[in-house]
Amino acid sequence: MTTFQKVNRYKKIIQDYINKHPEKNSDDVLKHLLLRHIPLNKDSEQSLQALSKFRTTINPFFRELVKTLKNPEKNIIEVLDIYLKANPIKKNDDFFALLVAYFNSFEDLYTNKDLQNNTALYQQVIVPLHLYRERMEKDKVDLACELLERRPVLKYEDRDLNAINFMSPDYRRISSEYYENQRIKDSVRKDHRLACEMIRTMAIPKKELGRVITDLLKKIDSDDSLVYLIFETLGSLPIPKDQQSIVVTKLLEKVQNSKNRSDSEAAVKALIKIPIPKQQGEQVAGILLENIYSGTYDFRSLVPKLASIEGQLERVVTHAIETASKSKPSSRIFDNSPEYTTHRLACESLKILAGLPILTESLRERAVDVFLILAGYSDQQMYRPALEAFREMTIPESRHEKVVNKLLENVDSKDGIYCSYSCQALAVPTVFEGYHEKIINKLMEKIRDPNGKNIIYFCVALASMPLLEHQHDEVSNRLFELVDTKNSDDFGYTVQQAFRALLKMADSNEEYEKVAAKILEKLDSGDYRVKCSVCNVLRGAVLPERFHVRVVTKLLELIDGKDYTVMNNVCETLGKFPIPTSLVEQVVSKLLPCVDITSGHHSIDKCACEALGNISIPEHQHEVVFNKLYDRIDTFKGSFPQSVKPDACEAIGKINFNALQCPVIFYKLFMRVMNPDNVFETLNRDNMILNTLSALYNKMTPTERINIVARLESMQDDVASKQPNRLPFLLSVIQKCQSINAFSAGLLSHLPAEKAEDVRSGMVR
Numbered sequence: 001m002t003t004f005q006k007v008n009r010y011k012k013i014i015q016d017y018i019n020k021h022p023e024k025n026s027d028d029v030l031k032h033l034l035l036r037h038i039p040l041n042k043d044s045e046q047s048l049q050a051l052s053k054f055r056t057t058i059n060p061f062f063r064e065l066v067k068t069l070k071n072p073e074k075n076i077i078e079v080l081d082i083y084l085k086a087n088p089i090k091k092n093d094d095f096f097a098l099l100v101a102y103f104n105s106f107e108d109l110y111t112n113k114d115l116q117n118n119t120a121l122y123q124q125v126i127v128p129l130h131l132y133r134e135r136m137e138k139d140k141v142d143l144a145c146e147l148l149e150r151r152p153v154l155k156y157e158d159r160d161l162n163a164i165n166f167m168s169p170d171y172r173r174i175s176s177e178y179y180e181n182q183r184i185k186d187s188v189r190k191d192h193r194l195a196c197e198m199i200r201t202m203a204i205p206k207k208e209l210g211r212v213i214t215d216l217l218k219k220i221d222s223d224d225s226l227v228y229l230i231f232e233t234l235g236s237l238p239i240p241k242d243q244q245s246i247v248v249t250k251l252l253e254k255v256q257n258s259k260n261r262s263d264s265e266a267a268v269k270a271l272i273k274i275p276i277p278k279q280q281g282e283q284v285a286g287i288l289l290e291n292i293y294s295g296t297y298d299f300r301s302l303v304p305k306l307a308s309i310e311g312q313l314e315r316v317v318t319h320a321i322e323t324a325s326k327s328k329p330s331s332r333i334f335d336n337s338p339e340y341t342t343h344r345l346a347c348e349s350l351k352i353l354a355g356l357p358i359l360t361e362s363l364r365e366r367a368v369d370v371f372l373i374l375a376g377y378s379d380q381q382m383y384r385p386a387l388e389a390f391r392e393m394t395i396p397e398s399r400h401e402k403v404v405n406k407l408l409e410n411v412d413s414k415d416g417i418y419c420s421y422s423c424q425a426l427a428v429p430t431v432f433e434g435y436h437e438k439i440i441n442k443l444m445e446k447i448r449d450p451n452g453k454n455i456i457y458f459c460v461a462l463a464s465m466p467l468l469e470h471q472h473d474e475v476s477n478r479l480f481e482l483v484d485t486k487n488s489d490d491f492g493y494t495v496q497q498a499f500r501a502l503l504k505m506a507d508s509n510e511e512y513e514k515v516a517a518k519i520l521e522k523l524d525s526g527d528y529r530v531k532c533s534v535c536n537v538l539r540g541a542v543l544p545e546r547f548h549v550r551v552v553t554k555l556l557e558l559i560d561g562k563d564y565t566v567m568n569n570v571c572e573t574l575g576k577f578p579i580p581t582s583l584v585e586q587v588v589s590k591l592l593p594c595v596d597i598t599s600g601h602h603s604i605d606k607c608a609c610e611a612l613g614n615i616s617i618p619e620h621q622h623e624v625v626f627n628k629l630y631d632r633i634d635t636f637k638g639s640f641p642q643s644v645k646p647d648a649c650e651a652i653g654k655i656n657f658n659a660l661q662c663p664v665i666f667y668k669l670f671m672r673v674m675n676p677d678n679v680f681e682t683l684n685r686d687n688m689i690l691n692t693l694s695a696l697y698n699k700m701t702p703t704e705r706i707n708i709v710a711r712l713e714s715m716q717d718d719v720a721s722k723q724p725n726r727l728p729f730l731l732s733v734i735q736k737c738q739s740i741n742a743f744s745a746g747l748l749s750h751l752p753a754e755k756a757e758d759v760r761s762g763m764v765r
Contacts (some may be wrong), residue, residue: 003091007132010101013632015714017604018105018707025703026106033098081118089124094482098117099125099133100164103344105710135206140198141208143720145215147195151547153186153281154176154181190725192219192226196233197728203735204237208209212757213243217250227254228266235270244277252287261296268297272305281309289319293345294338303349307356317363320350325370329379330359344381345607347374350386354393361396375406380417387421391428404435408442409459427461440465447478456482456494463501464680481519509544515546523554528566531558536571548580552587559590567594568604575611588612595628595648605632606647613651626665631708633672664705666696666710672724676721690729694736709737 010033016022017032021239080099087367089096103125164743196216204212216230231251239247253268255300268288276284285306292299292306306316323346330340353359354367367389374386389411395403403425410422426432438582459482462475482498484490499522502515522534536553552574559570571594579587594608609629617625632648657665673689697705712734 003097004135005087006094006097006567007100010098014101014105015710018710022361022707030102033102041350041363048341048533053278063269076123077118081121082236084120084124100129103129104132106706107127128679132205137203137205138208140202141204141212144195144198145212146217147191148219148692150188150191154184159175173605176179189225194724194728195228196229199233201728201735203730210238210240210243213237213239213247219244227263231266231270235273239274247274247277248280248284252284255287265297268302277308278310283310285312285315293323293342293343295345295467299345299349303352304356313358314363317353317359318645320346320353320364321370325349326696327374327382329377329382343665347382347385351389364394365399366395367404368395371403372406375410383418384421387425390425400435404432404439408439409416411442411446414453416454420457423457436465440467440471445470446477447466456497460501463504469563476502492533495530496533496536497558499534503727512544516543517708520550523558528563532567532569538573548578549583551577552583554585556590571607571611573609575614579615584615585618586615587615588625592625592628595632609647609651614655617655619658622655622661626652649688649692653657658703659704662696662699663708666693666708669693672755673729674723690732690736693733697737705737711735
């Protein structure tokens with residue numbers, strides 16, 4: 001038996017023992033291993049029934065080890081180190097395999113400092129352990145590459161069924177052969193997909209990375225049905241420098257020559273994620289700029305990527321400026337013509353580029369000149385990016401006056417959206433510091449007009465500006481008038497914006513009291529639109545604590561109503577508003593029934609799940625809340641309430657379960673995914689369940705984490721043989737857990753010794 005096989009044998013013993021005795025700790029595992037090991041030792045004359053019955057012929061080290069295990073004050077690492085210094089172990093010894101298997105599962109219990117200080121143990125066991133792990137990872141890579149290289153071996157001649165006359169006497173036989181061949185091809189494609197998913201979820205050793213990338217590149221030309229999946233896989237890998245050029249060349253070929261849109265899109269997505277060599281920067285920019293505004297690619301990610309390529313910034317920005325400057329407004333409501341699409345996307349791209357901090361002053365000036373032209377158009381697709389850019393970018397001082405004059409000209413427009421964007425650009429306090437007086441005077445003049453339109457936009461802009469005391473009072477009074485308005489179609493929106501502006505302007509207890517009183521008054525309003533608008537305000541409001549009880553009490557009254565729209569907004573608000581400790585239990589009790597409310601026009605259940613995840617739930621309610629959320633996930637196997645599943649899962653991950661509850665809930669959720677009757681297909685794609693498991697794993701003590709990982713690793717062989725489609729998910733969970741452990745180990749190394757000990761023991765998390 002090789003050393004590798006011996007290690008795997010002891011690893012299996014550990015995993016079986018942990019699965020049967022999840023309550024046992026690492027010391028118990030080591031005792032169990034020694035009971036297995038000692039009968040194999042040459043010094044022993046017979047099998048031992050218990051560690052306490054050692055014979056004198058047994059190596060004295062084992063007696064010392066037993067004493068150490070019985071005495072928690074003694075350090076087992078030091079005892080092992082002393083023994084190994086006096087008795088160096090051989091690589092083919094069973095005891096070596098035992099220690100490698102043990103530390104493979106429990107190394108995280110001991111900090112790197114502890115292990116490195118014990119030089120004999122570190123050199124004789126820990127270093128070979130890392131080599132063993134590399135071998136394990138290599139085996140996984142070998143399996144993935146083997147699956148990737150599989151080719152279909154057809155039983156019959158590969159014929160085109162459509163070319164056969166269905167009236168032919170041989171048609172039934174030929175169709176049967178054809179479908180058998182298709183089944184074989186599908187089976188091989190399934191293996192290829194599994195290989196790609198495994199590669200994306202594995203921590204591939206650096207030595208094996210080049211081979212994996214080479215195999216993936218070979219597959220691009222041999223199987224058209226998997227090209228998009230291979231590109232996604234390449235985009236998820238850290239491409240070595242010596243292979244970047246060939247990978248980029250292959251991706252560019254597909255962008256230029258592929259007739260399949262999904263393949264070219266996947267190639268562009270991969271190009272966005274991988275580094276572009278300097279010598280290929282010009283070629284990449286040239287090819288992608290040809291079709292960047294066609295609507296085929298994700299230009300919002302692609303434009304910053306092209307701008308980041310060394311030496312291509314000016315070229316990319318100039319291309320966007322020249323394309324956007326040719327834009328013409330369209331009279332059609334929905335214009336999907338190629339020319340209009342190009343100009344529309346160029347305007348959006350120029351807005352993104354203008355916000356980049358690496359843009360030079362001269363390029364910013366050129367961009368602003370184009371935006372000034374676009375801001376004068378009546379087409380929303382043209383003026384909106386320009387006005388948003390004025391709000392977000394750093395405008396050169398040489399263009400301040402032109403921009404201010406243009407925006408002040410726009411506020412006279414009767415178009416509400418046009419006026420709103422212009423006011424938002426003017427309201428950024430740090431942009432036009434030298435023009436505040438001019439802007440404020442213009443907007444104050446607009447709000448004094450009793451018959452004026454768009455008053456709310458002017459007031460909201462003024463609320464962000466440095467006003468004089470009499471101007472502050474005048475704007476505040478105008479906002480209170482707008483809160484009570486009922487003479488417009490959008491008064492719900494007006495109420496919402498007015499309250500937000502009032503809360504922003506409030507700078508004294510009296511003003512907060514006045515605004516809070518008005519908010520409570522509006523929650524009693526008979527109009528559901530006003531109630532919903534006030535709820536929307538409360539989600540982001542910063543009210544003094546003395547108002548919290550009154551507001552939450554009023555919201556709890558509204559949640560008992562029959563208006564689903566109001567209930568929807570109240571549930572969402574309860575999850576984002578500070579809940580007083582005295583009302584938490586009552587809020588949870590009110591939200592639980594809402595988890596069961598489903599309506600095609602509302603998302604009360606979704607909002608209730610989100611709220612339960614955001615509230616600090618009392619420990620005595622943990623079980624009932626978890627059961628409710630778990631049932632919510634478990635019962636819906638159809639496609640109707642798909643949005644509920646991720647929210648229920650996310651809520652479970654946020655609940656502050658105690659150390660005993662976390663492993664139980666983790667394993668229950670995990671097995672729900674691994675169950676053959678899996679209802680988590682959507683969650684699997686979105687990684688939602690993986691994020692929930694990570695959140696639960698983060699709350700466990702180190703010992704609990706190790707037990708969980710050991711149980712997961714023990715399932716790999718079984719899952720690979722019986723449920724290969726679940727293997728990528730299992731590997732993802734293991735990798736996620738191990739990455740959390742690695743981060744924790746790095747964190748512990750920077751903590752004081754006593755603090756690190758507390759963290760390791762689970763006292764502080």
